[in-house]
Amino acid sequence: MISIIIIVLGIIMIVAAFLAIHLKNLLSAVISAGVISLLASVIYLLLAAPDVAMTEAAIGSGLTTIIFIFTLKKIKKGDLDD
Amino acid sequence: MIFALILGFLLLVIGLYGMLTQKNLIKIVIGFSIVDTGTHIIIVSIGYLRGKTAPILDGAVDLANAAKQVVDPIPSALVLTAIVIGLAVTALMLSFVIKLYQKNKSLSIDDYQELKW
């Protein structure tokens, strides 16, 4: 049962990884990278590591995505100024 | 869990492919974070033991032979700190990207050729 869930999640994660690399829109790419981290936290939970799952859910999909979006915002703003 | 191990290696290879082929600096940082996730999945899946529970010794675990019932706690501990460090390193890389953009007004790595020979 666990193997089937991991295979399904893994296919979604690999598709999201390809999207994160190949999408032209940077915001969509950042969101795809966040999806990878969110699904990775489910996999950690299935692999009996709840501590790691908590950390990954809070950091990987929350703070890392926000930091990327802040960076995009700063770069956009520089564009508008000049 | 062999599938999680394979998934981790695939993510690592995809992330490295992204880092090597993409021109955009932010795409390179995204590739780095994918490599990070892949490595963490590999380490956690090495510590997994089939049919055993998480290393939290509450009511679900018999204390007399607890060592027979839990998965390996050491990979979890290693990955836990590595994730936090990964966030800080990603933030450092992104602030380098912001600084480079403010200086040269470009995100393409082809425009930074000071060290090219």
Place this chain on the structure above:
Amino acid sequence: MIKKIFVSLALLGLVLMFLPFVRDFDFHNELSDLSSQYVVGSINDLNTQNVVTSVIVTYRGLDTLGEVTVLFLATAGVGFLLRKKKASLKPRRSSELLQTASQFLFVLIILTGVYIFTHGHLTPGGGFQGGVLITTAFLLLILADVNLKFNHSILHLVESFSGAFYVMIGLFGLLLIGMNSFLDPAILPLGKFGYLLSAGAIPIIYSLVGLKVGSELTTIIDKMGGE
């Protein structure tokens, strides 16, 4: 074209390097000797329910001190690179919904974070997760009010005091117990297994780690998001 060939060769080499590792990997059914020693020691010597916590705080305590130092250095790098220039002139207001909700949720998120890092030796979680939750509370404040100014002296004070106390607790182990006991939690009474006030100094050390991680990541978020 040449670049593509080189990239393919590099990836192929990587795959060939890892292939034997995946193919010949044999999964154990038993814990290794070291890990079972950690599990047994966590019951008998440390009175800690969460074995991951006892590995992070005690058995690999020096390692965690190093990790916190790396975190501090990365934060210092971000702060050095993104120095504030001048405050933006036109203030941007967020939506009413976000402002009201952030005032209501801020206290609750901080409380959850404190709960997580004080119960790190009993339930899943601990200093790193609690610190990150505290950071998300401050992130909500930044999102609700873009021109928010944090009091940086308080942030730096919390950060440096928690780091200094962390090292001091480690040195107390050397003073009170003897050689080879840097960061030994047995300087305080070990208490009863499964209670909040147990496991010696582990809850105190993990709370200090939580405060340090929370204040450092808040500094990073503030530098990256503030304008």
